[in-house]
Amino acid sequence: MGGVLSVALVASLTACSGDDLGFTEQPPDGGQFAGDGSWGVFEPDQRGAAVEFSGETETGTTLGSAELAGDVAVVNFWYAACPPCRVEAEDLESVWQQYADDGVQFVGVNIYDQVATVESFNAQFGITYPSILDVSSGSVLAAFADNVPPQAIPSTLVLDRDGKVAAYILGIADPGVLGPMIDDVLAESST
Numbered sequence: 001m002g003g004v005l006s007v008a009l010v011a012s013l014t015a016c017s018g019d020d021l022g023f024t025e026q027p028p029d030g031g032q033f034a035g036d037g038s039w040g041v042f043e044p045d046q047r048g049a050a051v052e053f054s055g056e057t058e059t060g061t062t063l064g065s066a067e068l069a070g071d072v073a074v075v076n077f078w079y080a081a082c083p084p085c086r087v088e089a090e091d092l093e094s095v096w097q098q099y100a101d102d103g104v105q106f107v108g109v110n111i112y113d114q115v116a117t118v119e120s121f122n123a124q125f126g127i128t129y130p131s132i133l134d135v136s137s138g139s140v141l142a143a144f145a146d147n148v149p150p151q152a153i154p155s156t157l158v159l160d161r162d163g164k165v166a167a168y169i170l171g172i173a174d175p176g177v178l179g180p181m182i183d184d185v186l187a188e189s190s191t
Contacts, residue, residue: 037171041181042164044188050163053143055109055132058118063107063130064140065163072185073105073159076173077141077148078131079112080121085154088172089125092156095175096129099182107132109140111153160185 042048054064076092078085096106108131110118118131134140141148147165148155156173158181160166167181 037169037174039167039169039177039181041167041184044160044166047160047164047166048146051143051147051159051165052163053132053140055134055137055140057130057132058110058115058122059130061130063132068105068107068159069163070161071103071105072161072182073107073163074099074156074178074182075107075109075144075159076154076156077109077111077144077152078154079110080117081112082153084172086125088154089121089127091175092173092178093125093127093129095173095178095182098179099186102186104182104186105129109134111135111138111141158182158185160188 050065052065054062054066057063074092074096078089080086092106096104099106106129108127108129110131111134113121113133113135115133118133121127122131132140141150144157144165147157147168149170152170154172156169156178157165158167158178166185169177169181
């Protein structure tokens with residue numbers, strides 16, 4: 001099928017209270033969450049140009065499109081006080097572990113927090129893949145602006161081996177949706 005397939009999934013983004021998990025239900029800037037769980041897949045001939053990005057991770061290393069070149073990659077935009085980001089965190093780690101031996105790279109892009117907060121979040125939720133700290137420059141979010149609305153956090157993108165966005169999820173990344181997206185990109189990449 002050509003074009004973009006888009007299907008709305010039901011996702012509750014406001015089911016948690018701030019008292020339960022130690023965060024607020026609003027983004028830090030007072031905006032609204034736009035991630036409604038919708039997702040889409042771009043057929044290979046419908047994908048845009050490869051996305052070039054780079055940033056410093058919580059460990060101080062540089063990570064970006066150059067380091068991911070040739071691999072299928074999953075890029076997740078998040079921040080620690082985001083309720084749906086907390087909901088999906090352990091599932092994302094589980095999917096990362098499931099696909100790590102297949103050469104699939106995972107990278108978080110934290111749009112709001114500093115190193116200590118990211119490290120605390122990672123420890124709390126068992127996250128082992130790196131996150132780029134994009135709070136100072138916003139350059140990584142800007143590089144993906146055609147695919148991630150600024151208030152659609154969390155958002156998760158699957159990049160093909162050429163660094164092109166092959167699929168997206170706006171809102172909580174359901175493993176039952178994300179896994180098949182990864183499978184499809186891995187399959188096309190090996191042909």
